[in-house]
Amino acid sequence: MSALLAILARDVRLGFAAGGGAAQTLIFFFLTIVLFALAVGPDAASLKAVAAPILWTAALLAAFLSLDRLFQADFEDGSLEIIAQRTPTFGLLVLIKAAAHWLTTAAPLIVAAPIAGLLLNLPGEGYWPLLATLILGTPALSLIGAGAAALTFPLRRAGVLTTILVGPLYAPSLIFGVMAAEAGAVGDPLFQPTLLFLCAASLLALITAPLAGGAGLRLNLS
Amino acid sequence: MPQGHLPKGEAKRPQSAYQSSGLSPTPPPTGEPATYGVYLTVKGLSAGRGGGRAFAGVDLAMAPGEAVILRGANGAGKTTLLRAIAGLTPPTEGAADLSDKDGAPLSPADTAAFAGHLDGLKPTLTARDNARFWARLYGRADADKAISAAFSALDIERLTDRPSGALSAGQRRRLGLCRVLIADRPLWLLDEPTASMDAASAKTVVGLIEAHSAKGGSALIATHDAINIKGARTVTMGATSMGAPA
16 A cells, blocks of 8 residues: 555656646647637637537546546556555555546645636636536546546657547536536526536546556556 | 575475465565565466466575575566466466465565566656555555665665655665565565666665675575676576476
């Protein structure tokens, strides 16, 4: 257990260090939002209508950025072998890597989301529902991403392949996340059930990602 | 009971329950380093990576305090053998088992420190921070003491606060080997430990292996370098018991 916590602490530290990816992800998130806003145009009403979809899409795209290095960096410098030799089961390692990805990618985005909402003219009632959907929905992004990264890390163009693998699997979280955020903003009774579906997507990822990713790690490291 | 030199290929201890099948589970790691006095029994081991077979039918027995130098041409399967013993590469046939003097199975995670040909260093972290991570990974309670002892043993104290990305190849290798000292495991599995080291550093490493053996630890060292370890046995892969690729 202490070995797993040591890996988590190291990965979070490396993530926030210079060149670790956390800062780039945040900048990319804002860049995407600004580009979307420019494309939609200056009309405040139409911006307001697309605020939640844009925020969710930008968060999803930002999550892709650091996925390919999740295992690959450790694989290339040899620390993955060292870690694997000390990890009781590979599924747990996938969970730890997903947690590190969430803490260095999703958590900063959630903190920054209100500012991004301001840029998109998100209505005042929309902030809490949006934050709730991001907090409950982003774990699925990190978990699915870590599971896919565990399958692809030895490949040269792992980043592209991971994105292609993961993109379709992100769809349920995106759909229910945006639906819940929009329903919550207008007090629609659909808010609660869609939020529960979003949680279900995250819980499903919590079960399947370690299984698939653990098998991938075992195969790739043997 | 310890029985000194075991004849190669034959272990005279009771077989563990885990030994029967090649894909049998090893006992789960306890998180605690195993105590010294570990027996290694490799029986009829075949393993390969990436679908191919690296070696077949390898037998090897090691008692506590023994050092074995593993030689063999490139591609003879030295690295794969070390990885199989470390529990990283599953055997396709046979088994590599670790046990204590009573024959109770031990997990490779608690028993073996594996040092591959990569050093596992994070270039942005200082030498000390890399070492601190290892100390936590291997569950060392007295991390700072273990780190300073390992750094002084490998003569890299003055590099403590340097980012490991700024070190030379030989310095990185020495820092990488620190991990084995910090891990404090009874069995060392070293893959080309003296690669890119100068003669003096290589001599230091040999001294450390001899000290480890004197403490009752064992070491299996795959190397092409002409290193001379006191009392070490040499095993050549691809020559005697090692079968041809099937």
